[in-house]
């Protein structure tokens with residue numbers, strides 16, 4: 001059976017609750033989310049259950065971390081009127097689908113995921129020989145498949161998890177995609193498209209199935225993609241019906257690879273909390289200025305009159321993110337000729353970072369002043385997410401025979 005209907009326009013991504021975010025998160029992930037929300041139907045969630053897979057021993061800080069993180073999402077421009085923002089554990093369907101998918105997921109698929117062994121070795125102080133940790137990719141599959149998301153923005157490290165998700169979906173559709181009343185339900189779905197479209201769909205389907213007319217298939221697919229008023233379940237049913245297979249209950253998502261963040265930290269290594277080299281989105285202007293002013297520079301520049309080499313200096317890396325060509329040329333020239341001092345060289349960087357952060361901090365202030373607001377946004381997002389999730393679960397339960405009269 002073909003589970004590869006053309007990717008739909010829905011995007012889903014999650015982030016573990018890690019508390020306040022920094023510029024690495026912004027340049028690596030959030031900026032991309034903010035852009036996607038204008039072109040796609042977006043769902044962004046706090047992956048608090050995922051946090052438990054590695055932090056089950058001390059879960060106390062999770063809710064506070066979640067709120068702080070969501071404030072930073074909103075500050076960075078994720079907009080609740082464009083994207084659905086919610087908390088994973090507030091939508092219990094994630095846990096339910098995780099359980100149901102776990103029934104048919106072969107152990108070997110999970111043991112093979114690189115992060116399973118890697119993380120166990122890296123986080124030696126934690127006992128990760130648990131059922132929950134092994135099942136992490138199944139939980140992630142549930143997150144994605146629950147919303148039948150077509151595209152999932154992730155970093156390189158998450159690609160193997162997405163591959164598991166695709167296999168899990170394919171297996172599920174193979175096992176349960178043949179509804180006994182498939183034809184009847186597909187026909188009902190056809191009628192829901194309206195008379196004219198229904199007639200066109202039937203005609204194209206006939207041409208494809210009777211004569212193998214590939215062009216008719218393309219046109220029919222485009223027709224389905226343009227339908228606004230049918231549910232995702234019916235949509236997948238119509239794709240399956242078109243090609244003569246069974247039903248695609250859980251469509252396979254595509255990774256939307258986000259290039260690894262090149263955001264350098266204050267010491268030139270990648271910006272990361274564990275290196276203590278971050279600029280947080282809500283660091284005050286004074287703190288930002290202090291952090292950049294005290295950044296190490298090329299050690300060759302002991303005195304103001306010693307020339308330096310920008311390639312040896314983490315400040316130069318920030319120029320590459322923040323400065324235009326003219327400013328960069330000025331820094332290069334001034335550094336190599338000792339024409340400028342490091343304090344001077346840092347000024348444009350300080351200015352640019354403050355400029356970038358200013359609107360974030362103004363927005364954050366509103367949410368800090370009224371914590372109830374974040375709660376309301378998450379409640380509303382969760383409500384909307386639950387509706388979509390329940391629609392999928394209804395079909396999943398039915399497909400798996402969990403229907404009692």
Ligand code: TRP
Nearest residue numbers: 012013014015016047050140143
């Ligand atoms: N595993 C992801 C991470 O650690 C977070 C995550 C959980 C996620 N569920 C997801 C990302 C679903 C994308 C889609 O970064």
Ligand code: SF4
Nearest residue numbers: 298313315335342345
């Ligand atoms: Fe770094 Fe600029 Fe100083 Fe050169 S002048 S060492 S690039 S801060």
